[in-house]
Amino acid sequence: MLTCNQKGxxxxxxxxxxxxxxxxxxxxTLYSLGYRTVAVNQLIDVDSIPETKKKKKKGEPRETLxxxxxxxxxxxxxxxxxxxxxxxxTFLNRLTLKFSSQDTLHKYLKSINFKKYDLFGVIPVTREALTFVCSSLEADILSFDVETRxxxxxxxxxxxxxxxxNYHLELTYGPAIEDxxxxxxxxNISHLFHTYGKSKNIIFSSGAEFYMHIRNPYDVISLGFLFGLNELQSKNSxxxxxxxxIVNATGRRHGKSVMLVENMDTIVEESVLVVSDEESEDEDMDTDEPLQKKSKQ
Structure with missing residues:
Protein backbone atom coordinates (compact mmCIF):
# COMPACT_ATOMS: atom_id res chain seq x y z
CA MET A 1 0.00 0.00 0.00
CA LEU A 2 1.40 3.41 -0.97
CA THR A 3 1.97 5.94 1.76
CA CYS A 4 2.01 9.66 1.06
CA ASN A 5 4.70 11.61 2.85
CA GLN A 6 3.11 14.89 3.90
CA LYS A 7 6.49 16.59 4.40
CA GLY A 8 9.05 17.83 1.92
CA THR A 29 21.80 15.27 -2.60
CA LEU A 30 18.08 14.50 -2.48
CA TYR A 31 17.85 14.81 1.30
CA SER A 32 19.90 18.01 1.56
CA LEU A 33 17.75 19.69 -1.11
CA GLY A 34 14.54 18.86 0.75
CA TYR A 35 13.12 15.95 -1.27
CA ARG A 36 11.30 13.44 0.90
CA THR A 37 9.41 11.30 -1.64
CA VAL A 38 11.38 9.85 -4.55
CA ALA A 39 10.32 7.49 -7.35
CA VAL A 40 12.97 5.29 -8.96
CA ASN A 41 12.11 5.28 -12.66
CA GLN A 42 12.70 2.39 -15.07
CA LEU A 43 12.32 3.49 -18.69
CA ILE A 44 11.59 0.85 -21.35
CA ASP A 45 11.47 1.62 -25.06
CA VAL A 46 8.91 -0.90 -26.29
CA ASP A 47 9.73 -0.40 -29.97
CA SER A 48 13.43 -1.13 -29.48
CA ILE A 49 12.76 -4.61 -28.06
CA PRO A 50 12.46 -7.19 -30.87
CA GLU A 51 9.53 -9.58 -30.73
CA THR A 52 10.60 -13.20 -30.52
CA LYS A 53 7.78 -15.48 -31.57
CA LYS A 54 8.64 -19.11 -31.10
CA LYS A 55 6.16 -21.82 -31.94
CA LYS A 56 5.40 -24.04 -29.00
CA LYS A 57 5.69 -27.73 -29.76
CA LYS A 58 3.25 -30.22 -28.38
CA GLY A 59 4.21 -31.40 -24.93
CA GLU A 60 6.63 -28.53 -24.22
CA PRO A 61 5.98 -26.42 -21.10
CA ARG A 62 4.84 -22.86 -21.63
CA GLU A 63 7.54 -20.23 -21.24
CA THR A 64 7.24 -18.26 -18.01
CA LEU A 65 9.59 -15.42 -19.02
CA THR A 90 9.84 7.49 1.02
CA PHE A 91 10.81 5.50 -2.08
CA LEU A 92 8.54 4.26 -4.87
CA ASN A 93 8.93 2.15 -8.01
CA ARG A 94 7.93 3.73 -11.29
CA LEU A 95 7.62 2.20 -14.74
CA THR A 96 7.66 4.34 -17.90
CA LEU A 97 6.85 2.81 -21.28
CA LYS A 98 7.81 4.56 -24.50
CA PHE A 99 5.74 3.25 -27.40
CA SER A 100 4.39 4.07 -30.86
CA SER A 101 1.47 1.62 -31.17
CA GLN A 102 -1.06 0.17 -28.79
CA ASP A 103 -0.58 -3.28 -30.34
CA THR A 104 2.94 -3.57 -28.95
CA LEU A 105 1.84 -2.29 -25.54
CA HIS A 106 -0.74 -4.97 -24.77
CA LYS A 107 1.60 -7.72 -23.56
CA TYR A 108 3.35 -5.31 -21.19
CA LEU A 109 0.09 -4.29 -19.55
CA LYS A 110 -0.80 -7.97 -19.00
CA SER A 111 2.58 -8.74 -17.47
CA ILE A 112 2.80 -10.18 -13.97
CA ASN A 113 5.47 -7.67 -12.98
CA PHE A 114 3.37 -4.73 -14.19
CA LYS A 115 1.25 -4.71 -11.03
CA LYS A 116 4.35 -4.59 -8.84
CA TYR A 117 5.15 -1.01 -9.83
CA ASP A 118 3.73 1.85 -7.76
CA LEU A 119 3.55 4.45 -10.55
CA PHE A 120 2.99 4.07 -14.29
CA GLY A 121 4.05 6.64 -16.87
CA VAL A 122 3.84 6.67 -20.67
CA ILE A 123 5.71 8.42 -23.48
CA PRO A 124 3.68 8.29 -26.72
CA VAL A 125 5.73 8.74 -29.88
CA THR A 126 3.04 8.83 -32.59
CA ARG A 127 -0.35 10.46 -33.00
CA GLU A 128 -2.01 7.04 -32.73
CA ALA A 129 -0.30 6.36 -29.42
CA LEU A 130 -1.29 9.77 -28.04
CA THR A 131 -4.94 9.23 -29.01
CA PHE A 132 -4.90 5.82 -27.32
CA VAL A 133 -3.51 7.36 -24.13
CA CYS A 134 -6.13 10.10 -24.06
CA SER A 135 -9.08 7.80 -24.72
CA SER A 136 -8.43 4.37 -23.22
CA LEU A 137 -5.13 3.77 -21.43
CA GLU A 138 -5.12 3.98 -17.63
CA ALA A 139 -1.88 5.53 -16.42
CA ASP A 140 -0.69 8.15 -13.96
CA ILE A 141 1.83 10.33 -15.79
CA LEU A 142 2.16 11.48 -19.39
CA SER A 143 5.60 12.59 -20.50
CA PHE A 144 7.33 13.41 -23.77
CA ASP A 145 10.82 12.75 -25.05
CA VAL A 146 12.81 16.00 -25.03
CA GLU A 147 15.59 14.54 -27.18
CA THR A 148 13.49 15.17 -30.28
CA ARG A 149 11.16 18.04 -31.09
CA ASN A 166 -6.62 12.24 -13.66
CA TYR A 167 -3.51 12.29 -15.83
CA HIS A 168 -0.60 14.51 -14.82
CA LEU A 169 1.76 15.88 -17.43
CA GLU A 170 5.44 15.77 -16.62
CA LEU A 171 8.23 18.21 -17.45
CA THR A 172 11.73 16.81 -16.82
CA TYR A 173 14.42 19.45 -16.40
CA GLY A 174 17.38 17.06 -16.02
CA PRO A 175 17.95 16.32 -19.73
CA ALA A 176 17.64 20.05 -20.48
CA ILE A 177 20.77 20.69 -18.40
CA GLU A 178 22.84 18.46 -20.67
CA ASP A 179 22.10 20.00 -24.05
CA ASN A 188 8.44 24.19 -26.57
CA ILE A 189 6.51 21.37 -24.86
CA SER A 190 5.78 23.51 -21.79
CA HIS A 191 4.42 26.34 -23.95
CA LEU A 192 2.16 23.88 -25.77
CA PHE A 193 0.81 22.77 -22.39
CA HIS A 194 0.16 26.40 -21.52
CA THR A 195 -1.52 27.15 -24.86
CA TYR A 196 -3.91 24.19 -24.95
CA GLY A 197 -4.45 23.47 -21.25
CA LYS A 198 -3.45 26.57 -19.27
CA SER A 199 -0.69 24.51 -17.60
CA LYS A 200 -3.12 22.35 -15.60
CA ASN A 201 -1.94 19.16 -13.84
CA ILE A 202 1.75 19.75 -14.60
CA ILE A 203 4.44 18.25 -12.37
CA PHE A 204 8.20 18.86 -12.40
CA SER A 205 10.65 15.97 -12.16
CA SER A 206 14.39 15.77 -12.59
CA GLY A 207 14.59 12.73 -14.87
CA ALA A 208 18.23 12.73 -13.80
CA GLU A 209 20.62 9.93 -14.67
CA PHE A 210 23.37 11.56 -12.59
CA TYR A 211 22.98 13.07 -9.12
CA MET A 212 24.56 16.38 -10.17
CA HIS A 213 21.56 17.06 -12.43
CA ILE A 214 19.16 17.21 -9.46
CA ARG A 215 18.28 20.79 -8.58
CA ASN A 216 16.93 22.65 -5.57
CA PRO A 217 13.10 22.59 -5.58
CA TYR A 218 12.98 26.36 -5.13
CA ASP A 219 15.07 26.76 -8.29
CA VAL A 220 12.64 24.41 -10.03
CA ILE A 221 9.73 26.58 -8.87
CA SER A 222 11.48 29.59 -10.39
CA LEU A 223 11.78 27.68 -13.68
CA GLY A 224 8.00 27.45 -13.71
CA PHE A 225 7.72 31.08 -14.80
CA LEU A 226 9.87 30.28 -17.84
CA PHE A 227 7.56 27.35 -18.64
CA GLY A 228 4.39 29.45 -18.49
CA LEU A 229 3.19 28.54 -14.97
CA ASN A 230 2.10 31.04 -12.35
CA GLU A 231 3.44 31.04 -8.79
CA LEU A 232 0.78 28.73 -7.36
CA GLN A 233 1.06 26.24 -10.22
CA SER A 234 4.84 26.16 -9.85
CA LYS A 235 4.62 25.36 -6.13
CA ASN A 236 1.99 22.68 -6.68
CA SER A 237 4.11 21.05 -9.38
CA ILE A 246 0.38 8.87 -5.72
CA VAL A 247 -3.20 8.89 -4.41
CA ASN A 248 -4.61 8.36 -7.91
CA ALA A 249 -2.11 5.56 -8.54
CA THR A 250 -3.35 3.78 -5.43
CA GLY A 251 -6.92 3.97 -6.74
CA ARG A 252 -5.86 2.70 -10.15
CA ARG A 253 -4.01 -0.31 -8.74
CA HIS A 254 -6.45 -1.35 -6.02
CA GLY A 255 -9.76 -0.27 -7.53
CA LYS A 256 -12.07 2.58 -6.69
CA SER A 257 -14.81 2.55 -4.07
CA VAL A 258 -17.26 4.96 -2.52
CA MET A 259 -17.57 5.49 1.22
CA LEU A 260 -20.32 7.39 3.03
CA VAL A 261 -19.32 8.89 6.38
CA GLU A 262 -21.96 10.24 8.75
CA ASN A 263 -21.74 11.80 12.18
CA MET A 264 -23.61 9.47 14.53
CA ASP A 265 -24.05 12.14 17.21
CA THR A 266 -25.96 14.33 14.77
CA ILE A 267 -28.17 11.42 13.74
CA VAL A 268 -29.03 10.62 17.37
CA GLU A 269 -29.88 14.25 18.12
CA GLU A 270 -32.10 14.48 15.05
CA SER A 271 -33.92 11.27 15.95
CA VAL A 272 -34.53 12.56 19.46
CA LEU A 273 -35.90 15.79 18.07
CA VAL A 274 -38.23 13.93 15.74
CA VAL A 275 -39.59 11.80 18.56
CA SER A 276 -40.14 14.83 20.75
CA ASP A 277 -41.94 16.63 17.91
CA GLU A 278 -44.25 13.67 17.35
CA GLU A 279 -45.05 13.43 21.04
CA SER A 280 -45.77 17.14 21.23
CA GLU A 281 -48.08 16.89 18.21
CA ASP A 282 -49.97 14.02 19.86
CA GLU A 283 -50.36 16.04 23.01
CA ASP A 284 -51.65 19.03 21.03
CA MET A 285 -54.15 16.82 19.24
CA ASP A 286 -55.36 15.45 22.56
CA THR A 287 -55.86 18.90 24.02
CA ASP A 288 -57.52 20.38 20.94
CA GLU A 289 -59.91 17.48 20.36
CA PRO A 290 -63.44 18.29 21.79
CA LEU A 291 -64.87 16.09 24.48
CA GLN A 292 -67.38 13.50 23.33
CA LYS A 293 -70.94 13.98 24.56
CA LYS A 294 -72.46 11.32 26.74
CA SER A 295 -75.13 9.34 25.00
CA LYS A 296 -78.58 9.20 26.60
CA GLN A 297 -79.65 5.84 27.87
Missing part, protein backbone atom coordinates in the same frame (compact mmCIF):
# COMPACT_ATOMS: atom_id res chain seq x y z
CA UNK A 9 9.15 17.95 -1.85
CA UNK A 10 8.58 15.25 -4.46
CA UNK A 11 10.68 13.96 -7.36
CA UNK A 12 8.77 11.22 -9.16
CA UNK A 13 11.39 10.58 -11.84
CA UNK A 14 14.93 9.76 -10.75
CA UNK A 15 16.52 7.28 -13.13
CA UNK A 16 17.69 3.97 -11.71
CA UNK A 17 21.24 4.72 -12.91
CA UNK A 18 21.56 7.32 -10.14
CA UNK A 19 21.14 4.66 -7.49
CA UNK A 20 23.18 2.02 -9.29
CA UNK A 21 26.31 4.16 -9.71
CA UNK A 22 26.22 6.74 -6.89
CA UNK A 23 23.73 5.57 -4.28
CA UNK A 24 25.14 7.43 -1.28
CA UNK A 25 25.79 10.71 -3.10
CA UNK A 26 22.34 10.59 -4.68
CA UNK A 27 20.65 10.14 -1.29
CA UNK A 28 22.71 12.94 0.26
CA UNK A 66 8.11 -12.01 -18.35
CA UNK A 67 8.51 -9.18 -20.85
CA UNK A 68 8.88 -6.67 -18.01
CA UNK A 69 11.77 -6.74 -15.55
CA UNK A 70 11.28 -6.88 -11.81
CA UNK A 71 10.95 -3.49 -10.10
CA UNK A 72 14.18 -1.95 -8.88
CA UNK A 73 15.15 -3.35 -5.48
CA UNK A 74 14.52 -0.58 -2.95
CA UNK A 75 15.96 -2.43 0.05
CA UNK A 76 19.59 -1.28 -0.47
CA UNK A 77 18.34 2.30 -0.83
CA UNK A 78 16.30 2.08 2.37
CA UNK A 79 19.20 0.49 4.26
CA UNK A 80 21.61 3.21 3.16
CA UNK A 81 19.06 5.90 4.04
CA UNK A 82 18.62 4.36 7.50
CA UNK A 83 22.39 4.31 7.99
CA UNK A 84 22.46 8.03 7.17
CA UNK A 85 19.53 8.67 9.57
CA UNK A 86 17.23 9.67 6.69
CA UNK A 87 14.11 8.14 8.22
CA UNK A 88 11.59 10.46 6.59
CA UNK A 89 12.44 9.43 3.01
CA UNK A 150 7.51 17.23 -30.44
CA UNK A 151 5.86 16.67 -33.82
CA UNK A 152 2.50 15.64 -32.35
CA UNK A 153 -0.27 18.16 -32.74
CA UNK A 154 -1.91 18.74 -29.39
CA UNK A 155 -5.52 19.85 -29.14
CA UNK A 156 -7.51 21.41 -26.34
CA UNK A 157 -9.92 18.46 -26.46
CA UNK A 158 -7.12 15.93 -25.90
CA UNK A 159 -5.69 17.97 -23.04
CA UNK A 160 -9.12 18.19 -21.40
CA UNK A 161 -9.55 14.42 -21.68
CA UNK A 162 -6.23 13.88 -19.93
CA UNK A 163 -7.11 16.20 -17.06
CA UNK A 164 -10.57 14.64 -16.65
CA UNK A 165 -8.99 11.16 -16.47
CA UNK A 180 20.71 23.23 -25.48
CA UNK A 181 18.59 21.36 -28.04
CA UNK A 182 16.84 19.40 -25.30
CA UNK A 183 16.33 22.65 -23.43
CA UNK A 184 14.61 24.22 -26.43
CA UNK A 185 12.40 21.16 -26.88
CA UNK A 186 11.40 21.24 -23.21
CA UNK A 187 10.42 24.91 -23.40
CA UNK A 238 6.65 19.83 -6.79
CA UNK A 239 4.37 19.43 -3.76
CA UNK A 240 0.60 18.96 -3.98
CA UNK A 241 0.19 17.55 -7.48
CA UNK A 242 2.84 14.79 -7.10
CA UNK A 243 1.07 13.76 -3.91
CA UNK A 244 -2.17 13.61 -5.90
CA UNK A 245 -0.43 11.38 -8.46
Missing amino acids: FYDLNVHEKCFQNNLRRTLE DCLPEPFDLNPIKETAAALNYESL LNLRLQRKLFTQLVDR STKRKNLI VMNLPRKV
Whole structure:
Protein backbone atom coordinates (compact mmCIF):
# COMPACT_ATOMS: atom_id res chain seq x y z
CA MET A 1 0.00 0.00 0.00
CA LEU A 2 1.40 3.41 -0.97
CA THR A 3 1.97 5.94 1.76
CA CYS A 4 2.01 9.66 1.06
CA ASN A 5 4.70 11.61 2.85
CA GLN A 6 3.11 14.89 3.90
CA LYS A 7 6.49 16.59 4.40
CA GLY A 8 9.05 17.83 1.92
CA PHE A 9 9.15 17.95 -1.85
CA TYR A 10 8.58 15.25 -4.46
CA ASP A 11 10.68 13.96 -7.36
CA LEU A 12 8.77 11.22 -9.16
CA ASN A 13 11.39 10.58 -11.84
CA VAL A 14 14.93 9.76 -10.75
CA HIS A 15 16.52 7.28 -13.13
CA GLU A 16 17.69 3.97 -11.71
CA LYS A 17 21.24 4.72 -12.91
CA CYS A 18 21.56 7.32 -10.14
CA PHE A 19 21.14 4.66 -7.49
CA GLN A 20 23.18 2.02 -9.29
CA ASN A 21 26.31 4.16 -9.71
CA ASN A 22 26.22 6.74 -6.89
CA LEU A 23 23.73 5.57 -4.28
CA ARG A 24 25.14 7.43 -1.28
CA ARG A 25 25.79 10.71 -3.10
CA THR A 26 22.34 10.59 -4.68
CA LEU A 27 20.65 10.14 -1.29
CA GLU A 28 22.71 12.94 0.26
CA THR A 29 21.80 15.27 -2.60
CA LEU A 30 18.08 14.50 -2.48
CA TYR A 31 17.85 14.81 1.30
CA SER A 32 19.90 18.01 1.56
CA LEU A 33 17.75 19.69 -1.11
CA GLY A 34 14.54 18.86 0.75
CA TYR A 35 13.12 15.95 -1.27
CA ARG A 36 11.30 13.44 0.90
CA THR A 37 9.41 11.30 -1.64
CA VAL A 38 11.38 9.85 -4.55
CA ALA A 39 10.32 7.49 -7.35
CA VAL A 40 12.97 5.29 -8.96
CA ASN A 41 12.11 5.28 -12.66
CA GLN A 42 12.70 2.39 -15.07
CA LEU A 43 12.32 3.49 -18.69
CA ILE A 44 11.59 0.85 -21.35
CA ASP A 45 11.47 1.62 -25.06
CA VAL A 46 8.91 -0.90 -26.29
CA ASP A 47 9.73 -0.40 -29.97
CA SER A 48 13.43 -1.13 -29.48
CA ILE A 49 12.76 -4.61 -28.06
CA PRO A 50 12.46 -7.19 -30.87
CA GLU A 51 9.53 -9.58 -30.73
CA THR A 52 10.60 -13.20 -30.52
CA LYS A 53 7.78 -15.48 -31.57
CA LYS A 54 8.64 -19.11 -31.10
CA LYS A 55 6.16 -21.82 -31.94
CA LYS A 56 5.40 -24.04 -29.00
CA LYS A 57 5.69 -27.73 -29.76
CA LYS A 58 3.25 -30.22 -28.38
CA GLY A 59 4.21 -31.40 -24.93
CA GLU A 60 6.63 -28.53 -24.22
CA PRO A 61 5.98 -26.42 -21.10
CA ARG A 62 4.84 -22.86 -21.63
CA GLU A 63 7.54 -20.23 -21.24
CA THR A 64 7.24 -18.26 -18.01
CA LEU A 65 9.59 -15.42 -19.02
CA ASP A 66 8.11 -12.01 -18.35
CA CYS A 67 8.51 -9.18 -20.85
CA LEU A 68 8.88 -6.67 -18.01
CA PRO A 69 11.77 -6.74 -15.55
CA GLU A 70 11.28 -6.88 -11.81
CA PRO A 71 10.95 -3.49 -10.10
CA PHE A 72 14.18 -1.95 -8.88
CA ASP A 73 15.15 -3.35 -5.48
CA LEU A 74 14.52 -0.58 -2.95
CA ASN A 75 15.96 -2.43 0.05
CA PRO A 76 19.59 -1.28 -0.47
CA ILE A 77 18.34 2.30 -0.83
CA LYS A 78 16.30 2.08 2.37
CA GLU A 79 19.20 0.49 4.26
CA THR A 80 21.61 3.21 3.16
CA ALA A 81 19.06 5.90 4.04
CA ALA A 82 18.62 4.36 7.50
CA ALA A 83 22.39 4.31 7.99
CA LEU A 84 22.46 8.03 7.17
CA ASN A 85 19.53 8.67 9.57
CA TYR A 86 17.23 9.67 6.69
CA GLU A 87 14.11 8.14 8.22
CA SER A 88 11.59 10.46 6.59
CA LEU A 89 12.44 9.43 3.01
CA THR A 90 9.84 7.49 1.02
CA PHE A 91 10.81 5.50 -2.08
CA LEU A 92 8.54 4.26 -4.87
CA ASN A 93 8.93 2.15 -8.01
CA ARG A 94 7.93 3.73 -11.29
CA LEU A 95 7.62 2.20 -14.74
CA THR A 96 7.66 4.34 -17.90
CA LEU A 97 6.85 2.81 -21.28
CA LYS A 98 7.81 4.56 -24.50
CA PHE A 99 5.74 3.25 -27.40
CA SER A 100 4.39 4.07 -30.86
CA SER A 101 1.47 1.62 -31.17
CA GLN A 102 -1.06 0.17 -28.79
CA ASP A 103 -0.58 -3.28 -30.34
CA THR A 104 2.94 -3.57 -28.95
CA LEU A 105 1.84 -2.29 -25.54
CA HIS A 106 -0.74 -4.97 -24.77
CA LYS A 107 1.60 -7.72 -23.56
CA TYR A 108 3.35 -5.31 -21.19
CA LEU A 109 0.09 -4.29 -19.55
CA LYS A 110 -0.80 -7.97 -19.00
CA SER A 111 2.58 -8.74 -17.47
CA ILE A 112 2.80 -10.18 -13.97
CA ASN A 113 5.47 -7.67 -12.98
CA PHE A 114 3.37 -4.73 -14.19
CA LYS A 115 1.25 -4.71 -11.03
CA LYS A 116 4.35 -4.59 -8.84
CA TYR A 117 5.15 -1.01 -9.83
CA ASP A 118 3.73 1.85 -7.76
CA LEU A 119 3.55 4.45 -10.55
CA PHE A 120 2.99 4.07 -14.29
CA GLY A 121 4.05 6.64 -16.87
CA VAL A 122 3.84 6.67 -20.67
CA ILE A 123 5.71 8.42 -23.48
CA PRO A 124 3.68 8.29 -26.72
CA VAL A 125 5.73 8.74 -29.88
CA THR A 126 3.04 8.83 -32.59
CA ARG A 127 -0.35 10.46 -33.00
CA GLU A 128 -2.01 7.04 -32.73
CA ALA A 129 -0.30 6.36 -29.42
CA LEU A 130 -1.29 9.77 -28.04
CA THR A 131 -4.94 9.23 -29.01
CA PHE A 132 -4.90 5.82 -27.32
CA VAL A 133 -3.51 7.36 -24.13
CA CYS A 134 -6.13 10.10 -24.06
CA SER A 135 -9.08 7.80 -24.72
CA SER A 136 -8.43 4.37 -23.22
CA LEU A 137 -5.13 3.77 -21.43
CA GLU A 138 -5.12 3.98 -17.63
CA ALA A 139 -1.88 5.53 -16.42
CA ASP A 140 -0.69 8.15 -13.96
CA ILE A 141 1.83 10.33 -15.79
CA LEU A 142 2.16 11.48 -19.39
CA SER A 143 5.60 12.59 -20.50
CA PHE A 144 7.33 13.41 -23.77
CA ASP A 145 10.82 12.75 -25.05
CA VAL A 146 12.81 16.00 -25.03
CA GLU A 147 15.59 14.54 -27.18
CA THR A 148 13.49 15.17 -30.28
CA ARG A 149 11.16 18.04 -31.09
CA LEU A 150 7.51 17.23 -30.44
CA ASN A 151 5.86 16.67 -33.82
CA LEU A 152 2.50 15.64 -32.35
CA ARG A 153 -0.27 18.16 -32.74
CA LEU A 154 -1.91 18.74 -29.39
CA GLN A 155 -5.52 19.85 -29.14
CA ARG A 156 -7.51 21.41 -26.34
CA LYS A 157 -9.92 18.46 -26.46
CA LEU A 158 -7.12 15.93 -25.90
CA PHE A 159 -5.69 17.97 -23.04
CA THR A 160 -9.12 18.19 -21.40
CA GLN A 161 -9.55 14.42 -21.68
CA LEU A 162 -6.23 13.88 -19.93
CA VAL A 163 -7.11 16.20 -17.06
CA ASP A 164 -10.57 14.64 -16.65
CA ARG A 165 -8.99 11.16 -16.47
CA ASN A 166 -6.62 12.24 -13.66
CA TYR A 167 -3.51 12.29 -15.83
CA HIS A 168 -0.60 14.51 -14.82
CA LEU A 169 1.76 15.88 -17.43
CA GLU A 170 5.44 15.77 -16.62
CA LEU A 171 8.23 18.21 -17.45
CA THR A 172 11.73 16.81 -16.82
CA TYR A 173 14.42 19.45 -16.40
CA GLY A 174 17.38 17.06 -16.02
CA PRO A 175 17.95 16.32 -19.73
CA ALA A 176 17.64 20.05 -20.48
CA ILE A 177 20.77 20.69 -18.40
CA GLU A 178 22.84 18.46 -20.67
CA ASP A 179 22.10 20.00 -24.05
CA SER A 180 20.71 23.23 -25.48
CA THR A 181 18.59 21.36 -28.04
CA LYS A 182 16.84 19.40 -25.30
CA ARG A 183 16.33 22.65 -23.43
CA LYS A 184 14.61 24.22 -26.43
CA ASN A 185 12.40 21.16 -26.88
CA LEU A 186 11.40 21.24 -23.21
CA ILE A 187 10.42 24.91 -23.40
CA ASN A 188 8.44 24.19 -26.57
CA ILE A 189 6.51 21.37 -24.86
CA SER A 190 5.78 23.51 -21.79
CA HIS A 191 4.42 26.34 -23.95
CA LEU A 192 2.16 23.88 -25.77
CA PHE A 193 0.81 22.77 -22.39
CA HIS A 194 0.16 26.40 -21.52
CA THR A 195 -1.52 27.15 -24.86
CA TYR A 196 -3.91 24.19 -24.95
CA GLY A 197 -4.45 23.47 -21.25
CA LYS A 198 -3.45 26.57 -19.27
CA SER A 199 -0.69 24.51 -17.60
CA LYS A 200 -3.12 22.35 -15.60
CA ASN A 201 -1.94 19.16 -13.84
CA ILE A 202 1.75 19.75 -14.60
CA ILE A 203 4.44 18.25 -12.37
CA PHE A 204 8.20 18.86 -12.40
CA SER A 205 10.65 15.97 -12.16
CA SER A 206 14.39 15.77 -12.59
CA GLY A 207 14.59 12.73 -14.87
CA ALA A 208 18.23 12.73 -13.80
CA GLU A 209 20.62 9.93 -14.67
CA PHE A 210 23.37 11.56 -12.59
CA TYR A 211 22.98 13.07 -9.12
CA MET A 212 24.56 16.38 -10.17
CA HIS A 213 21.56 17.06 -12.43
CA ILE A 214 19.16 17.21 -9.46
CA ARG A 215 18.28 20.79 -8.58
CA ASN A 216 16.93 22.65 -5.57
CA PRO A 217 13.10 22.59 -5.58
CA TYR A 218 12.98 26.36 -5.13
CA ASP A 219 15.07 26.76 -8.29
CA VAL A 220 12.64 24.41 -10.03
CA ILE A 221 9.73 26.58 -8.87
CA SER A 222 11.48 29.59 -10.39
CA LEU A 223 11.78 27.68 -13.68
CA GLY A 224 8.00 27.45 -13.71
CA PHE A 225 7.72 31.08 -14.80
CA LEU A 226 9.87 30.28 -17.84
CA PHE A 227 7.56 27.35 -18.64
CA GLY A 228 4.39 29.45 -18.49
CA LEU A 229 3.19 28.54 -14.97
CA ASN A 230 2.10 31.04 -12.35
CA GLU A 231 3.44 31.04 -8.79
CA LEU A 232 0.78 28.73 -7.36
CA GLN A 233 1.06 26.24 -10.22
CA SER A 234 4.84 26.16 -9.85
CA LYS A 235 4.62 25.36 -6.13
CA ASN A 236 1.99 22.68 -6.68
CA SER A 237 4.11 21.05 -9.38
CA VAL A 238 6.65 19.83 -6.79
CA MET A 239 4.37 19.43 -3.76
CA ASN A 240 0.60 18.96 -3.98
CA LEU A 241 0.19 17.55 -7.48
CA PRO A 242 2.84 14.79 -7.10
CA ARG A 243 1.07 13.76 -3.91
CA LYS A 244 -2.17 13.61 -5.90
CA VAL A 245 -0.43 11.38 -8.46
CA ILE A 246 0.38 8.87 -5.72
CA VAL A 247 -3.20 8.89 -4.41
CA ASN A 248 -4.61 8.36 -7.91
CA ALA A 249 -2.11 5.56 -8.54
CA THR A 250 -3.35 3.78 -5.43
CA GLY A 251 -6.92 3.97 -6.74
CA ARG A 252 -5.86 2.70 -10.15
CA ARG A 253 -4.01 -0.31 -8.74
CA HIS A 254 -6.45 -1.35 -6.02
CA GLY A 255 -9.76 -0.27 -7.53
CA LYS A 256 -12.07 2.58 -6.69
CA SER A 257 -14.81 2.55 -4.07
CA VAL A 258 -17.26 4.96 -2.52
CA MET A 259 -17.57 5.49 1.22
CA LEU A 260 -20.32 7.39 3.03
CA VAL A 261 -19.32 8.89 6.38
CA GLU A 262 -21.96 10.24 8.75
CA ASN A 263 -21.74 11.80 12.18
CA MET A 264 -23.61 9.47 14.53
CA ASP A 265 -24.05 12.14 17.21
CA THR A 266 -25.96 14.33 14.77
CA ILE A 267 -28.17 11.42 13.74
CA VAL A 268 -29.03 10.62 17.37
CA GLU A 269 -29.88 14.25 18.12
CA GLU A 270 -32.10 14.48 15.05
CA SER A 271 -33.92 11.27 15.95
CA VAL A 272 -34.53 12.56 19.46
CA LEU A 273 -35.90 15.79 18.07
CA VAL A 274 -38.23 13.93 15.74
CA VAL A 275 -39.59 11.80 18.56
CA SER A 276 -40.14 14.83 20.75
CA ASP A 277 -41.94 16.63 17.91
CA GLU A 278 -44.25 13.67 17.35
CA GLU A 279 -45.05 13.43 21.04
CA SER A 280 -45.77 17.14 21.23
CA GLU A 281 -48.08 16.89 18.21
CA ASP A 282 -49.97 14.02 19.86
CA GLU A 283 -50.36 16.04 23.01
CA ASP A 284 -51.65 19.03 21.03
CA MET A 285 -54.15 16.82 19.24
CA ASP A 286 -55.36 15.45 22.56
CA THR A 287 -55.86 18.90 24.02
CA ASP A 288 -57.52 20.38 20.94
CA GLU A 289 -59.91 17.48 20.36
CA PRO A 290 -63.44 18.29 21.79
CA LEU A 291 -64.87 16.09 24.48
CA GLN A 292 -67.38 13.50 23.33
CA LYS A 293 -70.94 13.98 24.56
CA LYS A 294 -72.46 11.32 26.74
CA SER A 295 -75.13 9.34 25.00
CA LYS A 296 -78.58 9.20 26.60
CA GLN A 297 -79.65 5.84 27.87
